[in-house]
Amino acid sequence: MRVLILDYGSQYTQLIARVVRELGYYSQVVQLDEDVDVSDVGALILSGGPASVYEPDAPKLPVWFDKYHGKVLGICYGMQLLAHELNGRVERGELAEYGRTEIRIEEEDPIFESVPRETTVWMSHSDVVKVLPEGxxxxxxxKNGMIVAASDFQRFWLLQFHPEVRHTQFGRQMLQNFLSKICGLRPNWNLEDFITQKVEELKRELKDKKVIAALSGGVDSSVACVLVHRAVGSNLRCVFVDHGLLRKNEAEEVMRIFKNMLGLNVVKIDARERFLSKLKGVDDPEKKRKIIGEEFIRVFEQEAKSYGATHLVQGTIYSDVIESARSGKKTAAIKSHHNVGGLPERMDLEIVEPLRNLFKDEVRIVGEILGIPRDVVHRQPFPGPGLAVRVVGPVDEEKLDILREADSILIETLKETGWYEKVWQAFAVLLPIRSVGVRGDRRAYDYVLAIRCVDSVEGMTADWSRIPHDVLDLISRRILNSVKRVGRVVYDISSKPPATIEWE
Known part of the structure; x- marks a missing residue:
């Protein structure tokens, strides 16, 4: 039996699917206009979304909903829609509650089994259910008296908050309770099964075809390359593009690991001048991403032509898809990713994305199962556009050199102090502002550098890392003493949401 998640446009829709899969249940996200066979559906979850039930074009229940007679969990907009459709009343809240909110459980409910009476949850919608449907x-x-959970104790369970995000303390327990205790499902899916199924699928799709793969050296592209290599063997050529936006010594390290250690067929393309000339003077981050996406594809097309390849493998994962607003018609776009929303309309290659439905933590597990070295699998995420989106504003060689040195010091210091693997991602950002300082008794006017360290699991939500002050002090002093043109170091303490992890 599978768990269906009906997508109403929430940025967390696929996160629900990820958590459900992590709990061991096969999940599938579907859109409102899809024709769905409900005969093997054991649970239905309605996601949140940005709409209001009273908007003229607000999304409704799908045409197949009446054919499904199992249990239903409505989350956020899903709760409001079900209440509205069942003749309850939904209104704009007088006191909108966003972010972390304290709630109190007032009645016994199987969805709250093993959950404390008072707990913290994550809200993200200003509409509220004022009057519940009959029954x-x-x-x-x-704490403000808003109804945040309700049920008819037969078919429908409603939650105003998001149990799928880490900020909801016992959210996973609530989802587990819904699936096991309320729906009576048993865990039936794991990532070993995913690998087996995906390799067989790739063998059928790519039989007798020449394939090239975009290899960046990060965990996503690395796992994608090894997975496809299992399916097509010597017909795969991995292409590593040095676009001039890499971290210090990264190009040499990638070739050492993947060509020498993993034995993959890897070719390196020096395209630094090509990319930087296209980016000259461009300060809009969306334009940067699209330029980089365009140039990546053109480079790969040239390589594919010389190799006789018809398909291009990319390490796209689900958080890329969601933030590029490609997962659902109602999803609000956050930013384009060079390997999703940044792709040009005209391409001479068919795209293969074997990890498209996996989240970062799942990709790491798949990498471990495939036998990829730990230092690659647990390497911190690095954006495809590279340092172009960590130099805020126009990119040039001087700024890139400054950022490379500062970022290298940050990573080395975190490793020395034992903090590198304690944080999910750490990096430096060069800001387009300068600050007055003093160097050698003289006035200085140098760049401001931001340090960003976050804790996360899947990349969809994140909190800033509580790194000890003495470690931050060491990082700051080393950068200020060693990197010319940096005069001030600041630490970013923004969570996601409302911020994103990257600055651009």
Whole structure:
């Protein structure tokens, strides 16, 4: 039996699917206009979304909904839509509650089994259910008296908050309770099965075809390359493009690991001048990403032509897809990714994305199963556009050199102090502003550098890392003493949401 997640446009829709899969249940995200066979559906979850049920074009229940007679969990907009469709009343909240919110569970409910009476959850919608449909009882309230959970204890369970995000303390327990205790499902899916199924699928799709793969050296592209190599063997050529936007010594390290250690067929393309000339004077981050996406594809097309390849493998993962607003028609776009939203309309290659439905933590597990070295699998994420989106504003060689040195010092210091593997991602950002300082008793007017360190699991939500002050002090002093043109170091303490992990 599978778990269906009906996508109403929430940025967290695929996160629900990821958590459900992590709990061991096969999940699938579907869109409102899809024709769905509900005969093997054991649970249905309605996601959140940005719409209001009273908007003229607000998304409704799908045409197949009445054919499904199993249990339903409505989250955020999903709760409001179900309440509205069942003749309850939804209104704009007088006191909108966003972010972390304290709630109190007032009635016994199997969805709250093993959950404390008072707990913290994550809200993201200003509409509220004022009057429940007939036969429903409120089971939990916020500190302001808002109904945050309700049920008819037969078919429908409603949650105003998001149990799928890490900020909801016992959210995973609630989802587990819904699937196992309420729906009666048993875990039936794991990543070993994913690998087996994906390799067989790739063998059928790519039989007797020449394939090239975009290899950046990061975990996503690395796992994608090894996975496809299992399916097509010597018909795969991995292409590593040095676009001039890499970290210090990265090009040499990538070739050493993947050509020498893993034995893959890897070719290196020096395209530094090509990329930097295209980026000259460009300060808009979306334009940067699209330029880089365009140039990547053109480079790969040239390489594919010489190799006789018809397909291009990319390490696209689900958070890329979601943030590029490609996962659902109602999803709000956050930013384009060079390997999703940044792709040009005209391409001479067919794209293969074997990890498209996996999140970062799942990709790491797949990498471990495939036998990829730990230092590659647990390497911190690095954006495809590279340092171009970590130099805020126009990119040039001087700024890139400054950022490379500062970022290298940051990573080395974190490794020395034992903090590198404690944080999910750490990097430096060069800001387009300068600050007055003093160097050698003289006035200086140098760049401001931001340090960004975050804790996350899947990349969809993140919190800033509580690195000890003495470690931050060491990082700052080393950068200020060693990197010319940097006069001030600041630490970013923004969470995601509302911020994104990268600055651009």
């Amino acid at each position: 429903f009882r409120a089971t939990a309230y916020s």
